[in-house]
Every structure is written in C-alpha cells, then in structure tokens.
Amino acid sequence: MHDAEDVDQELREHAEKLALTLSQGGMQKTTARVMTALLFSRHETMTAGELCESLRISSGAVSGAVNQLIPTGMIERVPAPGSRRDHYRFRKHAWATLMGNQNTLLASMWDAAAGGIKIAGREGVVGLRLDEMQDFYGFMQREMAALIDRWREQYDAGQA
Structure with a gap:
C-alpha cells in the first residue's frame, strides 16, 4: 500500500x-x-x-x-x-458540461452552412458541400444533447 x-x-x-x-x-x-x-x-x-x-x-x-x-x-x-x-x-459533471458547451460551436457551424446555402443554393459544388456540412452539424447537435442526457442518467443511477 x-x-x-x-x-x-x-x-x-x-x-x-x-x-x-x-x-x-x-x-x-x-x-x-x-x-x-x-x-x-x-x-x-x-x-x-x-x-x-x-x-x-x-x-x-x-x-x-x-x-x-x-x-x-x-x-x-x-x-x-x-x-x-x-x-x-x-465541478460534478464537468465533462458533460464542457461537451454540452460544444453545442454552441455546433450551432454556429450549422448556421454558417445555412447562410451559405441561402446564398448559393443547394445545387452545385458549393451547395453540395454546405448541405453536407449543415446535415452533419445538425446531426451532431441532436445526438450530442441526447448522448449527454443519457450519460447523466446512467451516471446518476450508478451513484445512487
């Protein structure tokens, strides 16, 4: 020891x-x-x-x-x-809080793609890249929030 x-x-x-x-x-x-x-x-x-x-x-x-x-x-x-x-x-749940704060960045990236699509449209080289970007960051926003919530529930249940 x-x-x-x-x-x-x-x-x-x-x-x-x-x-x-x-x-x-x-x-x-x-x-x-x-x-x-x-x-x-x-x-x-x-x-x-x-x-x-x-x-x-x-x-x-x-x-x-x-x-x-x-x-x-x-x-x-x-x-x-x-x-x-x-x-x-x-802080308790500091890691989850930190990852949750990343949703601000994810939202900004989604917004940047949406702004570009508004200008260029979804067709063509620019539109296709921005459509993929928007889809990816929208997916990440949804999944990250749900993933953090599931982790908190699981962790808190294990601590009880």
Missing part, C-alpha cells in the same frame, strides 16, 4: 502528464495545470494559495487560469465556512 505522500506525488505526476496533453491540444499550459491540479486533488477544494504552492506559480497565473476555467463549467468557486479565501473545486 502506498503512503499518503507517495499517492500525492503520483497524482501530481499524472496531473502534470494530462496538463501537458491538454496544452499540446491547445489549452494554455497554466490553465491546464490548474484544472488538472483540481481534478487530481484528494481535497474537495483548493484555495488560490494552495494552487500557487502546489504548482509553484504566481497568484496572477492562478487567477488568470481560474477566470478561464469557471466560464467553461469545469471548475467552480465555492464558499468555505470560516474562510475568507476563495475556494475552487472541480
């Missing part, structure tokens, strides 16, 4: 590995590190100071990362009775 210090070290290593993957995928490195620190933390919440200490980054870097992560629905600011400091935690 691992002692608590070894477990914490191994969790930090896995968090850093995921943060590297996320930053290679386009997320800002510090934002990815803050997100994964909260994801892999054995504590329910962490303060900005704890994040600074754990990640060895400045309070400004933590603040910037938090300000990027909260609107995405990945993390949230939570009250901590008896503490005047802000506490942050990884």
